Structures are given as structure tokens and as C-alpha cells.
Amino acid sequence: ETGVTQSPTHLIKTRGQQVTLRCSSQSGHNTVSWYQQALGQGPQFIFQYYREEENGRGNFPPRFSGLQFPNYSSELNVNALELDDSALYLCASAATGDEQYFGPGTRLTVT
Amino acid sequence: QKEVEQNSGPLSVPEGAIASLNCTYSDRGSQSFFWYRQYSGKSPELIMSIYSNGDKEDGRFTAQLNKASQYVSLLIRDSQPSDSATYLCAVTNWGKLQFGAGTQVVVTP
Numbered sequence: 727e728t729g730v731t732q733s734p735t736h737l738i739k740t741r742g743q744q745v746t747l748r749c750s751s752q753s754g755h756n757t758v759s760w761y762q763q764a765l766g767q768g769p770q771f772i773f774q775y776y777r778e779e780e781n782g783r784g785n786f787p788p789r790f791s792g793l794q795f796p797n798y799s800s801e802l803n804v805n806a807l808e809l810d811d812s813a814l815y816l817c818a819s820a821a822t823g824d825e826q827y828f829g830p831g832t833r834l835t836v837t
Numbered sequence: 838q839k840e841v842e843q844n845s846g847p848l849s850v851p852e853g854a855i856a857s858l859n860c861t862y863s864d865r866g867s868q869s870f871f872w873y874r875q876y877s878g879k880s881p882e883l884i885m886s887i888y889s890n891g892d893k894e895d896g897r898f899t900a901q902l903n904k905a906s907q908y909v910s911l912l913i914r915d916s917q918p919s920d921s922a923t924y925l926c927a928v929t930n931w932g933k934l935q936f937g938a939g940t941q942v943v944v945t946p
Contacts, residue, residue, distance in 0.1 A: 829880060
């Protein structure tokens with residue numbers, strides 16, 4: 727167990743809706759990153775937060791947004807859902823250094 | 838050109854044999870290199886990290902890094918059926934993990 731939790735486990739949404747996914751990191755892990763993993767692909771970097779500030783962003787549109795809170799929790803918000811947003815969404819936390827530990831993921835299905 | 842490339846497999850390995858997985862990356866500035874194991878329907882699990890040229894051994898796993906050739910490999914000795922999974926190579930650029938698409942390993946009894 728990595729000590730990283732995510733909720734919900736599974737989610738079904740309709741195209742055009744909005745969704746919020748949540749992650750709770752290990753205590754002391756100041757860095758949280760979010761990834762999208764489509765079926766058969768490696769995870770793709772969405773963005774990273776360090777001490778509640780965005781610290782890098784991948785090639786995702788602005789309708790993907792996030793927040794990190796002082797209590798080591800964070801959230802990923804996706805607006806105007808599209809069918810292609812169907813994927814496994816992963817958060818990963820890190821203390822110092824580059825070793826990132828993943829939560830169990832949220833499986834999002836957009837219909 | 839993909840930034841991190843792996844053979845997709847599947848790589849079929851007899852039980853007890855050595856599985857050899859390869860990964861190349863394009864950014865010479867990459868500093869940290871990782872191997873993650875991902876079982877079907879689960880999230881990636883960090884199994885090896887390597888930061889300098891050479892070999893690093895941890896149990897049945899050995900990671901090899903050659904920065905000049907931009908090449909990382911993972912050897913799994915004495916392969917077990919429980920090693921059947923997808924192995925993801927990842928490299929770090931400014932704290933951002935870039936993954937390959939993964940190599941599926943199937944260990945056959």
C-alpha cells in the first residue's frame with residue numbers, strides 16, 4: 727500500500743457534464759501529480775502541484791483543472807466532459823526527490 | 838518520435854527464466870529513471886528506480902542505465918507467474934514523469 731487514496735473508484739458521467747475526482751496523499755508528501763491513462767497506453771501527465779501551487783502542466787486543455795489543499799488532499803476537475811475523457815485517472819504523491827507513488831485510480835466512463 | 842519507447846510485447850517467458858525488458862528515451866536531460874509494474878485493472882506500482890549509469894539490483898530485479906545510449910533496461914530473474922503484468926518505463930523531466938506504453942510480460946508455467 728502506498729498510502730495514497732482516491733475517490734470514487736468508478737464513475738459514469740454523460741458528455742458535457744463536469745466531474746471532480748479526489749486524492750489524499752501521504753502525510754508529508756508535498757507534491758501531487760495527476761495522470762490520465764487510456765486503455766493500452768502509459769499514463770499521461772496532466773499537471774503537478776507543490777505546496778498548493780501548480781508546478782507544471784502537460785498537454786491538456788484548460789477544462790482540466792486542479793487544486794491542492796494544506797491537508798495533503800487534492801482534486802482534479804474536468805469540465806465539459808468528452809467521450810475521449812474516458813480513462814483511468816491516477817494521482818501520485820512524492821515527498822522529496824522524483825519517486826512518485828500512485829493511488830488506486832478512478833475509472834471514469836463518459837457516455 | 839515518442840519520448841519514451843518500449844516494445845509492447847507480449848513477452849512470453851518460461852517460469853524460472855530471465856525476462857529482459859528494454860526502454861529508450863529521447864531527452865538527454867532526463868535525470869531519473871523508473872520501472873513500474875501494473876497488473877490488469879490496477880494502478881502502477883514502483884518497483885525500481887535508478888539515477889546513475891550502471892546496474893542496480895533489488896531482489897530478483899536488476900535495472901541497467903546507459904545515459905550515453907539513452908537506454909534503460911530491467912531484468913527479472915527466476916520469473917514467476919506473479920510477474921505477469923505490464924511493465925512501464927518512466928523517465929523524469931523537471932519532476933514530470935513521462936511513461937512508455939509498457940511491455941506486457943506473460944510468464945508461462
